[in-house]
Amino acid sequence: MTGEFDLIRRYFWDASSLRDDVVTGIGDDCAVLAPPLGMELVVSTDTLVEGVHFPEGTHPSDVGYKALAVNLSDLAAMGADPAWFLLNLTLPRADAEWLSGFSKGLLQLARDYHIALVGGDTTRGPLSVTITVHGFVPQGGAIRRRGARPGDVVYVTGFLGQAILGLKCWRREIDLPEEFLPGALDRFLRPAPRLDEARVLRGLASAAIDLSDGLAADLGHLLEASEVGARVWLERLPVSPAYDSVFGSMGWDPVLAGGDDYELCFTLPPEQRRAFHGRFVDFSCGFAEIGEIEAEPGLRLIGAGGSPYALACPGYDHFAGS
Amino acid sequence: MTGEFDLIRRYFWDASSLRDDVVTGIGDDCAVLAPPLGMELVVSTDTLVEGVHFPEGTHPSDVGYKALAVNLSDLAAMGADPAWFLLNLTLPRADAEWLSGFSKGLLQLARDYHIALVGGDTTRGPLSVTITVHGFVPQGGAIRRRGARPGDVVYVTGFLGQAILGLKCWRREIDLPEEFLPGALDRFLRPAPRLDEARVLRGLASAAIDLSDGLAADLGHLLEASEVGARVWLERLPVSPAYDSVFGSMGWDPVLAGGDDYELCFTLPPEQRRAFHGRFVDFSCGFAEIGEIEAEPGLRLIGAGGSPYALACPGYDHFAGS
Structure with a gap:
């Protein structure tokens, strides 16, 4: 057996045997899996490149955690229950210490959500991690981007701008009060996929x-896919006490345009509000009603005193300007 | 809409609408797919890194073709029918000409096998391509590595050592007669996944x-997974007329250890031979009986006059020596 295979085996083999629906896991040409009857398969994939999606020097266990978390977040956005994942790891060299840390962060999250690593590939090259996740929804039950209708209420989970706050702390670009520092770094390095919360939204949310x-x-x-617009009030956007403590130097833009928060944004028909509030109350992440869907296309941000707010930079785009 | 999304749309959107079992394709957080009843899902993924898996300067349409072909080859090894794939593309910059060529090669092969692109990710970084393929086998019908038994016959499809011959031509390390050159380069740049052939093996082959x-x-x-050994006769290994024309300078080692051929190696119980020969006769790639499974572990190569043959280098390993 050659080194490449030994590597994969040593660090990742354990995670393959978690679930009964894995007929053949790691170690053959393909995984063989048994999809549950009457369910639709939900699949997503994301690549994280060092220096683009995580800073050089990020602890390998945080890289492992985040690589899986951002993929699980996509499943959450569809209201799917996670089941299996594949890992493509490109490494400059077979570094046992790095792999050990990486697999710890990755497999901890996998165990938390009872999902099995069923395959992957290890190659030599500049550090990058691709994960492909598989989950399930009942037939026709996926929450899509395109279902928002005028009159629907716009919600977000958790706090916004947390990841960019953490990144600025990591880079020492901002001076956060000591008490807020660990939490801010944690939200940047280890975003929480809102899977449990998303399951509650299935059958209630019109889009997510x-x-x-x-x-x-x-x-x-979401608005473009739904062919609608929205009005969002800045004062309703949920910011953490940590963010609030440095709001003077941060302002609204990172709340509106900071990437990597991995919270959910979703819309609810008004008649589902009561059911939603009742069921969602158990979740510690919290939620906020931030706006309303309108027929007129476009996103209208409403600032203090009802005046329109213009954002300096609309969002994160890996290829923008190239 | 930002540049990254425009890019993906422009070149790849078309391939999403090929199949009825794609409920939601490219353009949402996840793909939603309808697995056929009574079938098991077969999944595999491979990453190709520039300079490791394909030489710098490879035509983008060949990169696209090969990235999908090597993944389909894994499905073939399990006897699976292909259905869907995801594409993770990491590019130094959004190069329209490169993307146009890449998508042509990729989508041509996708159309040939009626498979749909259902999702993916585009990121900035050193050029690499990850593809994840999904296919199906009837319940319990996957051909695994572990089923070979003593007395089984060992087969390969096509010719061996073709890809390394092509690589040596590409690098101008070898002087192949003019008539053989296009074919040799083609086998290196555009390996043919043996999907149609593999379907015939389902229910016949004991391992592949x-x-x-x-x-x-x-x-x-395969031998390790099956906990058996094998005897293979060099004189039975299928080499092409092109390879034969330079055999003097190449020898047996590239036939035995050259990577990237993407032919199938499989084993058949002797009682399945007649059925197999009858059904396989339609396939132009051909096949050869190269050896026999034995109880004693290990691979025994038999050279001229029945003497054991020792290979200088056992195989390709991306991390070997690191």
Whole structure:
């Protein structure tokens, strides 16, 4: 057996045997999997490149955690229950210490959500991680981007602008009070996929998206897919006490356009509000009603005193300006 | 809409609408797919890195073709029918000409096998391509590596050592007669996934693997998984007329250890031979009986006059020596 295979085995084999629906896991040409009857398969994939999606020097366990978390966040946005994932790891060299840390962060999150690693690939090259996740929804039950209708209420989970706050702390570009520092870094390095929350939204939400590129950009995608517009009030946007402590130097733009928060943005028909509030109360992340869907296309941001607010930079785009 | 999304749309959107079982394709947080009843899902993923898996300067349409072909080859090794794929593309910059060529090669092969592109990700970074393929087998019908038994016959499809011959031509390390040159380059740049052939093997073959790292290494994996050994006669290994024309300078090692051929190696119980020969006769790639499974572990190569043959280098390993 050659080194490449030994590597994969040593660090990742364990995660393959978590679930009964894995007929053949790691170690053959393909995984063989048994989809549950009457369910639709939900699939997503994301690549994280060092220096683009995480800073050089990020602890490998945080890289592992985040690579899986951002993919699970996509499943959450569809209201899907996660099941399996594949891992493509490109590394400059087979570094046992790095792999050990990486697999710890990755497999911890996998265990938390009872999902199995069923395959992957290891190649030599500049550090990057691709994960492909698989989950399930009942037939016709996926929450899509395109279902928002005029009159629907716009919601977000958790706090916005947390990841960019963490990044600025990591880079020492901002001086956060000591008490807020660990939390801010944690939200940047280890975003929480809102999977449990998303399950509650199934059958209630008319549309949903996860916030990877910032509220303005991602809500923009939802509005475009739904062929509607929205009005969002800045004063309703949920910011954390940590963010609030440095609001003077940060302002609204990172709340609206900061990437990597991985909260959910979703819309609810008004008649579903009561059911939603009743069921969602158990979740510690909280939620906020931030706006309303309108027939007129476009996103209208309403600032203090009802005046329109213009955003300096609409969102994060890897290829913008190239 | 930002540049990144425009890019993906422009070149790849078309391939999403090929199949009725795609409920939601490209353009949402996840793809939503309808697995056929009574089938098992077969999944595999491979990453190709520039300079490691394809030389710098490879035509983008060949990169696109090959990235999908090597993944389909994994499905073939399990006897699976292909259905859907995802594409993660990491590019130094959004180069329209490169993307146009890449998508042509990729989508041509996708159309040939009626498979749909259902999702993916585009990121900035050093050029690499990850593809994840999904296919189906009837319940319990996957051909695995672990089913070979003593007495089974060992087969390969097509010719061996073709890809390394093509690579040596590409690098101008070898002088192939003019008539053989286009064919040799084509087998290196555009390996043919043996999907149609593999479907015939379902229910007949006891074990199978595709040849990505060379016969010796890959048959070695099959033998290890099956906990058996094999005897293989060099004189039975199928080499092309092109290879034969330069055999003097090439020898047996590239036939045994050259990667990237993507032929199938499989084993058949002797009682299935007649059925197999009858059904396989339609396929132009041809096949050869190269050896026999034995109880004693290990791969025994038999050279001229029945003497054991020792291979200089056992196979291709991206991390070997690091």
